[in-house]
Amino acid sequence: MFLSILIYIIFVFAFIIQLYFYLFVFRKLAYYKSSNASQNLNPVSVVICAKNEEKQLERNLPFFLQQNHPSFEIVIVNDASTDNTSTVLFNFQKQFKNLTIITLSPEQSCGKKNALTNGITASKYDHLLLTDADCTPKSKNWISKMSMNFTSKNDIILGYGAYEYRNGLLNELIRFDTIYIAIQYLSFALCGIPYMGVGRNLAYKKNLFTLNNGFDSHKNVMSGDDDLFISDVAKAENTVIEIEFEAQTISLPKENFSSWFYQKRRHLTTGVKYKTSIKLLLGLFQASLIAFYTSFIYIITVEHFILPIIILFLARTLIQIFTFRACFKKLGERHNFVLFPFYELFILFLNLILVISNLIYIPNSWQKN
Template identity: 35%
Template sequence: MDLFLLWTLFSLGIIIQAVYLLVIFGRVAFFKIPSSSQKTNNEEPVTIVVAARNEFKNLKTLIPKLFEQDYPKYDVLIVNDRSTDRTKRLLEEMMAVYPRLRSVTIQYTPDHVTSKKYALTLGIKVAKNDVILLTDADCEPNSNQWIRKMTAPVRENGKQFSIGYSGYQQKPGFLNRWIQFETLMTALYYLSFGLWKTPFMAVGRNLCYRKQFFMEVKAFKGIWHLEGGDDDLFVNQYATGKNTAVVLDPEANTTSKPKENWKEYRIQKKRHLHIGKYYRSEDKRKIGFYALSHALFWTGGIALLIYFGLKQNWEHFLIVFGIILGRSILLASIFTASNKKINGIKVPANILINDFLYLGYFWILGSISHQSKDIQWK
């Protein structure tokens, strides 16, 4: 390949990467978390909705945690989606202990809709309150202020969507370290653009919106047939800079149980990545420009290092190496600062190694997921 072209591609990658890291992701890294929210008179009732299928063990842990919240007016609705384990019996026992716990049982799913969207729609439809707070059965709130902080933009500021962060438990092993990195990378996309008033996605493990709005737009109209997208595609369709707020506060987060083997992780990510092809074109570009510049940076940089190494042109070799090192230091700094703001802890280990591996994740698994037709919830 022509040396001039290599330099051009490498330089283009560097410029775009610098814009993303400093200007876009910097919105999270340099974000000033507001002081703790004070209790207000506007303590509008909230309904927590959880769609669950065969989640007996997780619900047994989650339900008591949900009733530890420091918020006066809320109830919990569990949608029991065709469970074959002991979920129904557990809910009956729990409802005797927690008066504000309710359940809806689904016996079957119509052919023209996907299971989780159907479960969520029925749950939201029968919810007592207009403010809906969503999470999953394998999640837990990080603090007893979760309800108050996650719903504040909707209750107090007139927003239709409140977007929060949901991470994963830290455990030993390379897979978990990768999950921590990839989850933070994804969060930087949607939290940063959300803070820039151009939201394009969210995660259903920590999402709030109004029932009235959900019903007015006819729920998941147009995406009923897609397995997944009950969170990110719904937000992608209707979230705007005016009606959406990002909640960036460790006390407003939830934490999920991570996948513990590569097969389960691959199935999960195929579903997530597959849905991305249905985003609006401008939102695909938000992710695509970073991924393309990331690929140009690494492939161009490595190619230049090999070229100058073979030519024994050590002066230019060191220039390229210095640029790669400088970008790596910037990346580590931005990720560390961002993770501190999001999670209140230091960034996961092996960030630079995982950054390189992100090439294969995005371009290989992403391409496979884009074409996949065997996507399923459970």
Template identity: 40%
Template sequence: MMILLYIFIGIAVIQLAYYLGVFGQFAFAKAQKITPKRIPISVIVCAKNEEENVANFIPLLAEQNYPDFEIVLIDDASGDNTLEIFEQFEKQYSNVRLVKVENNEAFWGNKKYALTLGIKAAKKEYLLFTDADCYPTSKDWITAMSSQFTMQKTIVLGYGKYEKITNSFLNKIIRFENVLTTINYFSWAKLGQPYMGVGRNMAYKKEEFFNVNGFIDHMQIRTGDDELFINQAANGKNTTIAFTPESFSISKAKTSFSDFFNQKRRQIATANYFPIMDQLRLGIFYASQLTFVLMAAILLAFQYEWIIVLSIFLVRYIVAWTVVGFSAGKLKENDLKWWFPIVEIVLIFTQANAYFTNLFSKPIHWK
């Protein structure tokens, strides 16, 4: 048991190092300011069978307060009325550009192929991405995201919120997981080691796409138009983050645990293609989370040095809760921080379950 205690202490140190040394970079960062720029922006939206969402959300994009932007709508061979709705928007708004993607046997069902055509069709120098089921939190979304561009910073990682559903514990789990993921990739980006972004809200200069030959190195992988691309193209010199409230986007959260679980499986499957050092950084954190909880439970169950174990357990939770609380405040998710002790346990075992499930079967990807 003594050896187990020493291992438990070592894992606690690892956890504290992550929360204070890594996640603290974002949690305790100074508030951002928006300095409007007149950068020409192409907002890119790729949709496949999203007729209801695009009908509701594209007009919100068209109403943005920004002097120089176009909207590139990509219909990825939809089987519903998405294309017809896009054609109506093209007639209605002078700054809408439509890209029609037909099924291609070599790239069937591959979102990256559709996005590549849209990026090539974009007329502006800077590209801002969101998904068909997303909408901006304000009419200054483009202004807020583009304000973080500089001569050196040509990739901007934003925050994609999920809609709040009252009295739904699953919704709290999904939103909290999203907050923790954002804290993770925001913090590593601030440390100069960006490893991913989310397609719901990110931007980059078009030349960054062509500098790495687009998605060619991972075109055969159905996911990763955001994570794998950013992992390849981003570095400490060219990447920054945007976390002013005006820069957020919002999308609908999953409403069933099975859908959420499958989403987690896809994220984990995509992360398997990260470089080994990124996998290690992520793997060590998630493994130490799980091991910390399990070892604490075993040591407390046997009441072995329980005062020491309980003290370490509480210190770790107070530190983690503080860091997550400050981060959630920056992301305007204050209601979630009170659920941290409960939701974290659920997420730890959900993550582990998704990882082991992926060892025996492959998740389903783009529609």
């Protein structure tokens, strides 16, 4: 009897916590209206790190070099590539004078943070826009749309980096996971609690990077050039988000589960380094999610008084679907909303496996095909 009452109480508390996150946190993004950005077309340095990315650079670099922006440079850091990356870059440099190439030798190569630091140091302008070699801007106005958000107070712009739509379940899961994470960090930023950005589409001032000694506070962590740096320097008053379609980037998704699994393991290594308050908030959301599903499964399989519980479960699910549907629309994404609970359960289970995997062995390479 005591166990049954306890399970019911856990379910109700988990329901209330989940309701709070959807109605008071994620709803911020669902009904977000962009404030008027400044019309200042600031000079911008776009910094991209590349390691054995010849094919991606051949495909994507023209979209960056041909942006509609009056003053910008593209800084590519060739991080000791062993393929034809150097040849590809030099061929582009013959055509575009605003392309700067930084080449690191194998002795100088020691991770993405080092490569990125070299690129930022070599950049000419104070307004930095960061992305990856496997990314493509969704429009020729990407630089302008992102950089317009810079003001005397706005030092950081958190953008959205999507993954290309393809047929298949793996693609559905990758894109759902990406949007699921984006909804969280963008919503928290709108609540005045910015804690991360993604390196596929992120902007900040060079002066901010310099004053905070770059990545020094987490230089021994392989990942974190985006989320840990933002966690260190972002505040409610210096951070804004930009989710307009023309300001987004799009990337090629991983083509097999093992590559995606490795990528997620690498990203997960940074979570333990977040501020305590952020870990508590994110932990509360995840713990309430686990409690919500596990207690619900127990009640409907063991107990008899299940109708009110089913009603609460459906209420939470409908609120989630409507909130996420609005968020997806804001981000220009499409998905099968009926499958949300199943995708969420899978990601929840996968993250538990990732945590266990990282306790055994931590990934030690920033780039893996």
